[in-house]
Amino acid sequence: MKNLYEYSDRLNAPLVAFNYTATNENFPVLPHWHYFFEILHILEGDVEATCGNYVYILRPGDIIIFFPQLIHSINKLKDNKNSRHGLDKSKSAFTASKENQMLNPKYDLKHNSIMPVPEKKLIMEQYNIKYQIIKFDMNFLNINTCYKARFLKIFQLAYNKNPEYIYFSSEMLKDISIYNIFNTCIKEMENRNYGYDIVVCSHISALLSYFARNWIGRGLDIDEAIRISDNKSSEFAGITEYIDKHYNEPIKISSLAGMCGMSYSNFAKLFKQTYHQSCKEYIEFTRLNKAEDLLLMTNLDLTTISSETGFADCSHLIRTFKKWKGVTPGQWRNKNEK
Numbered sequence: 205m206k207n208l209y210e211y212s213d214r215l216n217a218p219l220v221a222f223n224y225t226a227t228n229e230n231f232p233v234l235p236h237w238h239y240f241f242e243i244l245h246i247l248e249g250d251v252e253a254t255c256g257n258y259v260y261i262l263r264p265g266d267i268i269i270f271f272p273q274l275i276h277s278i279n280k281l282k283d284n285k286n287s288r289h290g291l292d293k294s295k296s297a298f299t300a301s302k303e304n305q306m307l308n309p310k311y312d313l314k315h316n317s318i319m320p321v322p323e324k325k326l327i328m329e330q331y332n333i334k335y336q337i338i339k340f341d342m343n344f345l346n347i348n349t350c351y352k353a354r355f356l357k358i359f360q361l362a363y364n365k366n367p368e369y370i371y372f373s374s375e376m377l378k379d380i381s382i383y384n385i386f387n388t389c390i391k392e393m394e395n396r397n398y399g400y401d402i403v404v405c406s407h408i409s410a411l412l413s414y415f416a417r418n419w420i421g422r423g424l425d426i427d428e429a430i431r432i433s434d435n436k437s438s439e440f441a442g443i444t445e446y447i448d449k450h451y452n453e454p455i456k457i458s459s460l461a462g463m464c465g466m467s468y469s470n471f472a473k474l475f476k477q478t479y480h481q482s483c484k485e486y487i488e489f490t491r492l493n494k495a496e497d498l499l500l501m502t503n504l505d506l507t508t509i510s511s512e513t514g515f516a517d518c519s520h521l522i523r524t525f526k527k528w529k530g531v532t533p534g535q536w537r538n539k540n541e542k
Contacts, residue, residue, distance in 0.1 A: 219344060247335055457471070506533055
């Protein structure tokens with residue numbers, strides 16, 4: 205599975221929204237996985253998508269949701285003889301993607317991962333396929349930590365109970381302005397005016413709520429999603445909230461482990477399994493986001509900002525900022541002020 209991993213910059217780009225037009229250079233999208241949620245909305249063309257071992261047929265106006273760490277792919281629909289939509293029970297992902305096994309994905313040397321598009325294609329094809337994409341790190345959404353965990357459990361339960369749940373036809377979406385939601389998110393990400401991330405997160409949260417309500421209406425027992433969570437995972441529900449509240453104070457991972465009644469090694473392992481990043485990375489992620497706000501919205505110097513955001517000193521802030529952002533805080537401030 206590691207050789208199908210697509211790197212996502214979860215610190216600098218935890219939210220992504222864009223229009224995608226299929227060309228010979230970027231299509232088909234080969235089997236891959238990542239740590240983001242991904243919602244795909246078809247605008248033009250007929251698409252065959254895979255997720256896990258399942259195959260889905262999507263027409264214009266349809267949506268499919270790809271969960272974190274599930275292998276998925278996107279290709280044009282070859283057999284277009286009838287008007288069927290949704291889960292194609294006559295196929296499996298293995299047989300559907302057999303043709304793509306002849307294609308090698310591009311390799312991302314920098315991140316030791318793949319870019320899930322063909323390295324080269326011998327046959328030039330014409331595609332009339334366009335779709336919109338929203339990708340996001342669930343940890344970045346500005347909603348209560350308990351709701352983040354609850355959404356994850358509900359989505360996992362829905363997919364396990366009925367793999368058809370991750371597909372929504374245009375008819376099922378008639379009561380929601382799905383194109384406008386995607387278009388707004390895409391424009392907000394392009395313009396990046398003040399509060400753009402809040403606007404995008406609110407639209408994503410509304411979509412997640414819509415999906416969950418739809419599943420409940422179709423018989424999904426969400427109480428089961430809460431009951432099936434194991435005790436150790438539920439103990440983490442308050443850990444990220446604690447970090448969010450105490451990011452500007454010294455935080456020892458061993459102390460967090462003690463709060464959960466766990467050893468350091470077990471805590472570190474379970475944290476990464478639950479949140480797809482180490483606890484240290486999550487703390488740095490939180491502090492850097494707070495530092496960005498102060499850099500952009502205030503005239504505070506770096507020494508004050510480092511103190512306000514939990515870094516040991518100014519040098520620690522600069523070193524960490526450059527490691528993740530590739531530039532110093534001062535350079536980042538100058539660029540974004542302009």
